[in-house]
Amino acid sequence: MAIVEFRNVSRVYGNGEYEVxxxxxxxxxxxxxxxxxxxxxxxxxxxxxxxLLGGLDSPxxxxxxxxxxxxxxxxxxxxxxxxxxxxGFVFQFxxxxxxxxxxxxxxxVKEIARDALDPERMLAEVGLSDxxxxxxxxxxxxxxxxxxxxxxxxxxxKILLCDEPTGALDSETGxxxxxxxxxxxxxxxxxxxxxTHNQNIAKMADTVVRVKNGKIRSCEAQEHPLAAExxxx
Amino acid sequence: xxxxxxxxxAWQYRAQFLSMVIMVAVGIGVFLGFNIExxxxxxxxxxxxxxxxxxxxxxxxxxxxxxxxxxxxxxxxGVDEATRFLSVVVSVKNDDRKTLTLHVSEDxxxxxxxxxxxxxxxxxxxxxxxxxxxxEANGVRVGDTLTLTYxxxxxxxxxxxxxxxxxxxxxVAGENQLMPDYKTHGFAYIAPAKYAALLGxxxxxxxxxxxxxxxxxxLEEAVKTALGRTTMxxxxxxxxxxxxxxxxxxxxxxxxxxxxVLFLAIAVLTMTTTMHRIAANEKVQIGTLKALGFKDRRIxxxxxxxxxxxxxxxxxxxxxxxxxxxxxxxxPNGMMGTYFDMDRWALVMPAFCVPVILLxxxxxxxxxxxxxxxxxxxxxxxxxxPYQPKTVKKSLIERMPxxxxxxxxxxxxxxxxxxxxxxxxxxxxxxxxCMVLLVGGIGMKxxxxxxxxxxxxxxxxxxxxxxxxxxxPNAETLALAEELNxxxxxxxxxxxxxxxxxxxxxxxxxxxxxxxDRNNKLMNLTDDGVYLCLRLKDTAKVGDIIEFSxxxxxxxxxxxxxxxxxxxxxxCISMTAAYAEEIGVPYHIGSVFTDTPAxxxxxxxxxxxxxxxxxxxxxxYEGFMxxxxxxxxxxxxxxxxxxxxxxxxxxxxxxxxxxxELATLKVLGFxxxxxxxxxxxQNIWLxxxxxxIGLPAxxxxxxxxxxxxxxxxxxxxxxxxxxYLVSVGLTFGVSTAVGLMVARKNRKINMVEALKGAE
Ligand SMILES: Nc1ncnc2c1ncn2[C@@H]1O[C@H](COP(=O)(O)OP(=O)(O)O)[C@@H](O)[C@H]1O
Ligand SMILES: [Mg+2]
Numbered sequence: 001m002a003i004v005e006f007r008n009v010s011r012v013y014g015n016g017e018y019e020v021x022x023x024x025x026x027x028x029x030x031x032x033x034x035x036x037x038x039x040x041x042x043x044x045x046x047x048x049x050x051x052l053l054g055g056l057d058s059p060x061x062x063x064x065x066x067x068x069x070x071x072x073x074x075x076x077x078x079x080x081x082x083x084x085x086x087x088g089f090v091f092q093f094x095x096x097x098x099x100x101x102x103x104x105x106x107x108x109v110k111e112i113a114r115d116a117l118d119p120e121r122m123l124a125e126v127g128l129s130d131x132x133x134x135x136x137x138x139x140x141x142x143x144x145x146x147x148x149x150x151x152x153x154x155x156x157x158k159i160l161l162c163d164e165p166t167g168a169l170d171s172e173t174g175x176x177x178x179x180x181x182x183x184x185x186x187x188x189x190x191x192x193x194x195x196t197h198n199q200n201i202a203k204m205a206d207t208v209v210r211v212k213n214g215k216i217r218s219c220e221a222q223e224h225p226l227a228a229e230x231x232x233x
Numbered sequence: 234x235x236x237x238x239x240x241x242x243a244w245q246y247r248a249q250f251l252s253m254v255i256m257v258a259v260g261i262g263v264f265l266g267f268n269i270e271x272x273x274x275x276x277x278x279x280x281x282x283x284x285x286x287x288x289x290x291x292x293x294x295x296x297x298x299x300x301x302x303x304x305x306x307x308x309x310x311g312v313d314e315a316t317r318f319l320s321v322v323v324s325v326k327n328d329d330r331k332t333l334t335l336h337v338s339e340d341x342x343x344x345x346x347x348x349x350x351x352x353x354x355x356x357x358x359x360x361x362x363x364x365x366x367x368x369e370a371n372g373v374r375v376g377d378t379l380t381l382t383y384x385x386x387x388x389x390x391x392x393x394x395x396x397x398x399x400x401x402x403x404x405v406a407g408e409n410q411l412m413p414d415y416k417t418h419g420f421a422y423i424a425p426a427k428y429a430a431l432l433g434x435x436x437x438x439x440x441x442x443x444x445x446x447x448x449x450x451x452l453e454e455a456v457k458t459a460l461g462r463t464t465m466x467x468x469x470x471x472x473x474x475x476x477x478x479x480x481x482x483x484x485x486x487x488x489x490x491x492x493x494v495l496f497l498a499i500a501v502l503t504m505t506t507t508m509h510r511i512a513a514n515e516k517v518q519i520g521t522l523k524a525l526g527f528k529d530r531r532i533x534x535x536x537x538x539x540x541x542x543x544x545x546x547x548x549x550x551x552x553x554x555x556x557x558x559x560x561x562x563x564x565p566n567g568m569m570g571t572y573f574d575m576d577r578w579a580l581v582m583p584a585f586c587v588p589v590i591l592l593x594x595x596x597x598x599x600x601x602x603x604x605x606x607x608x609x610x611x612x613x614x615x616x617x618x619p620y621q622p623k624t625v626k627k628s629l630i631e632r633m634p635x636x637x638x639x640x641x642x643x644x645x646x647x648x649x650x651x652x653x654x655x656x657x658x659x660x661x662x663x664x665x666x667c668m669v670l671l672v673g674g675i676g677m678k679x680x681x682x683x684x685x686x687x688x689x690x691x692x693x694x695x696x697x698x699x700x701x702x703x704x705x706p707n708a709e710t711l712a713l714a715e716e717l718n719x720x721x722x723x724x725x726x727x728x729x730x731x732x733x734x735x736x737x738x739x740x741x742x743x744x745x746x747x748x749x750d751r752n753n754k755l756m757n758l759t760d761d762g763v764y765l766c767l768r769l770k771d772t773a774k775v776g777d778i779i780e781f782s783x784x785x786x787x788x789x790x791x792x793x794x795x796x797x798x799x800x801x802x803x804x805c806i807s808m809t810a811a812y813a814e815e816i817g818v819p820y821h822i823g824s825v826f827t828d829t830p831a832x833x834x835x836x837x838x839x840x841x842x843x844x845x846x847x848x849x850x851x852x853x854y855e856g857f858m859x860x861x862x863x864x865x866x867x868x869x870x871x872x873x874x875x876x877x878x879x880x881x882x883x884x885x886x887x888x889x890x891x892x893x894e895l896a897t898l899k900v901l902g903f904x905x906x907x908x909x910x911x912x913x914x915q916n917i918w919l920x921x922x923x924x925x926i927g928l929p930a931x932x933x934x935x936x937x938x939x940x941x942x943x944x945x946x947x948x949x950x951x952x953x954x955x956x957y958l959v960s961v962g963l964t965f966g967v968s969t970a971v972g973l974m975v976a977r978k979n980r981k982i983n984m985v986e987a988l989k990g991a992e
Binding site for chain 2: 047051057077080082083084089091095109111113
């Protein structure tokens with residue numbers, strides 16, 4: 001069943017002379033519960049695609065259906081409500097609130113998400129039970145990213161969006177974080193979309209989407225995705 | 234290239250830059266304005282006094298001084314000039330609303346005029362030199378004929394010239410009139426020849442005016458030796474004109490030293506936080522510049538120049554503002570123009586102002602320097618790493634159990650306040666300043682209103698005041714008072730502990746004159762002692778025996794202190810007529826107070842001038858109250874501007890600093906309104922603390938101001954509930970309005986942009 005459908009979606013930056021078509025009439029369908037990897041060179045439009053899907057930005061043209069509802073036209077509070085309940089974001093730079101403790105950073109979402117999960121349990125699952133009362137600056141990058149994963153999952157959204165989640169980590173830590181992300185998504189039955197440069201990750205994906213120059217080059221379902229243990233890191 | 238970057242950065246931080254420039258400008262403007270004001274008053278007034286030989290001492294004798302007396306006084310070693318002098322209030326014929334103070338300076342060596350039109354002074358002339366301001370207000374011209382009346386006497390003559398005089402620089406009819414009103418009161422000089430021609434041998438001079446650099450006590454001694462009797466000597470510092478003028482100058486000094494400190498302190502605080510912020514934000518850029526090979530010195534100079542530019546622009550605007558403020562107060566048609574009448578209104582800047590302004594600029598540059606210096610430490614690579622704010626610790630408040638339950642918003646705000654102490658402290662200072670100005674300004678109005686109520690109703694429960702001539706016998710005045718069903722007052726100067734104070738003797742049995750105590754409650758004077766005014770309160774306790782001695786008499790009276798009573802104007806000792814009879818102190822009844830309307834009293838040789846309606850006397854306070862209201866309006870506007878500038882600036886700074894965090898909240902799905910509430914609640918908390926401190930601070934400042942600026946009156950600090958309400962309400966209003974203005978910005982947060990880069 002399709003959970004996401006882009007119909008002729010365009011996102012144009014600038015106006016008149018300096019127009020940049022970050023996305024150019026994109027059509028794309030993503031299935032529920034799948035693991036989707038988006039690949040493409042820098043500047044291809046990957047982040048733009050993810051931001052539109054996450055409700056951080058609105059398309060210049062076209063429709064984006066999420067669970068049958070068009071979010072392209074949403075603004076203000078309606079869009080905030082969509083972000084709060086339907087999507088969870090994991091960024092390259094964690095984006096934690098420096099003045100809140102680990103636990104508070106996660107518990108924060110209880111104020112906005114209706115079906116939020118228990119923050120402490122989420123933090124236990126990402127292995128941070130011992131760091132509940134520490135502040136982000138006291139954690140390593142990998143730990144901070146794990147807090148950010150716990151926060152995204154705690155909202156209990158349908159879709160998890162991750163924009164180069166390991167971009168700021170060394171490769172070893174990056175792999176650990178990715179593995180964690182995938183197993184958590186699987187356990188909770190989430191649709192997960194990851195933008196990455198890591199070819200190995202792509203081997204594990206149910207679907208690989210290739211983007212270039214604002215267009216979808218290909219969208220291939222992989223018959224036999226590898227399990228984490230089978231991949232050579 | 235660096236110059237272009239300077240301008241771009243300035244534009245990026247325009248709210249902060251603008252508010253720093255405004256604060257520096259206002260600080261320097263207020264500093265210069267009031268300092269130029271007091272210096273100009275001093276220089277212009279003293280210059281005018283010099284030109285018109287304003288008397289250093291005034292000697293009084295009820296029976297008058299003889300030519301022999303004045304010769305002896307002139308011969309005293311240390312007395313430069315002395316002349317017999319006369320001042321008397323006379324009415325203008327056919328228009329008894331108008332009065333003039335008529336002067337005669339016998340030798341015309343002391344207390345002379347500055348003639349502005351018509352004929353030069355001539356001791357033999359048979360005419361008037363009239364106040365030019367009075368002439369202008371009443372359409373009198375040189376050559377017109379003027380007729381004045383004094384008791385049964387008519388004084389008539391040609392207006393020979395127009396003049397200003399040091400003795401009449403503040404031209405009021407008596408102690409009850411606060412501000413000059415040239416439509417109803419002016420002054421005139423006549424030559425001694427004319428005075429002699431009018432009265433012949435009756436032409437007495439009850440006053441000797443002298444120029445002398447002696448100490449008052451020495452002169453008093455010397456006069457006593459020379460004349461063989463005590464004579465009342467009043468130094469210029471005790472004279473209304475001199476002391477009021479110097480009082481205005483003192484007020485300027487006070488205003489010029491407190492207010493600017495407030496504004497400059499805020500400018501410096503804003504500067505510190507903003508420069509630190511800019512330097513922190515640009516740490517990477519600084520590193521890049523360093524890596525590119527720029528020398529530390531170049532980079533330092535670059536960032537330091539922000540401080541310099543702000544200081545210079547602020548100073549330039551401030552100097553203009555300062556001269557404008559000074560001009561606004563000190564010009565012949567300005568605030569002082571309605572008070573002083575003098576020839577020169579030059580603005581003079583005290584010499585120390587230049588170094589102070591230069592130092593202020595140097596200080597601003599130094600702050601700019603310090604904020605970058607820290608960032609430059611270490612290698613280029615280290616500098617390239619982004620600035621990390623201090624890590625957060627849980628504060629003491631947070632360890633309290635109740636904090637566990639607080640929402641994350643409260644914790645977030647609390648920690649944010651702790652983390653940015655300078656910014657929060659400045660917000661507090663801004664709110665505090667706003668609050669202090671409001672409480673001070675509006676409280677001043679309450680206090681003045683209460684003062685007017687006491688003066689107009691409580692202690693003056695009469696309709697009409699009749700001034701009695703010096704020559705009127707007490708028996709006849711008593712009969713008149715009886716007939717009018719009125720109270721009376723006798724006033725004379727006495728020496729008390731070496732100072733001149735007034736001795737007031739009252740018959741207040743009809744309730745026309747009343748008395749109030751320290752708390753402004755009505756009280757009665759008993760017949761078993763004297764009452765000291767509150768300014769003399771510390772000189773004796775109730776039950777003590779004090780001594781005083783009337784001028785012109787050898788007697789010393791020992792009396793018991795029965796209590797204290799508030800005297801709104803003069804420094805005085807009060808007693809009832811019954812007690813005066815008992816101790817046997819002589820007096821002459823000077824005024825009768827009655828409910829009979831002025832128009833129904835008719836004429837009597839007992840009167841000096843026409844009876845005056847109380848309402849008319851109170852009218853003369855109007856000008857004073859207008860200035861007061863203007864000052865209060867200025868204070869309230871200043872408070873609101875201060876509040877808005879400081880809070881907006883800090884609000885924007887806080888918003889910029891938390892931009893990334895706010896964007897994160899927005900991405901998570903927080904609504905604009907929720908984020909706005911978060912921002913405003915921090916404002917509200919800080920405002921609450923600021924108000925709680927500011928309220929007592931405002932009351933304290935006001936109390937201090939009352940003592941510093943209005944020591945000539947016995948003002949009681951009064952603050953109405955409405956004052957508290959309005960001050961608190963307005964402060965919260967400003968804070969909330971600014972909070973909303975800042976909170977509105979979060980609609981425009983660009984989530985994609987905000988979350989792109991590294992922290
Ligand atoms: N705010 C913006 N203004 C102008 N152009 C932009 C903006 N954001 C992205 N672009 C352009 O859109 C294109 C796609 O960007 P992005 O989606 O971030 O690429 P990536 O695939 O590297 O994530 C790029 O060419 C980029 O320059
Ligand atoms: Mg990208």
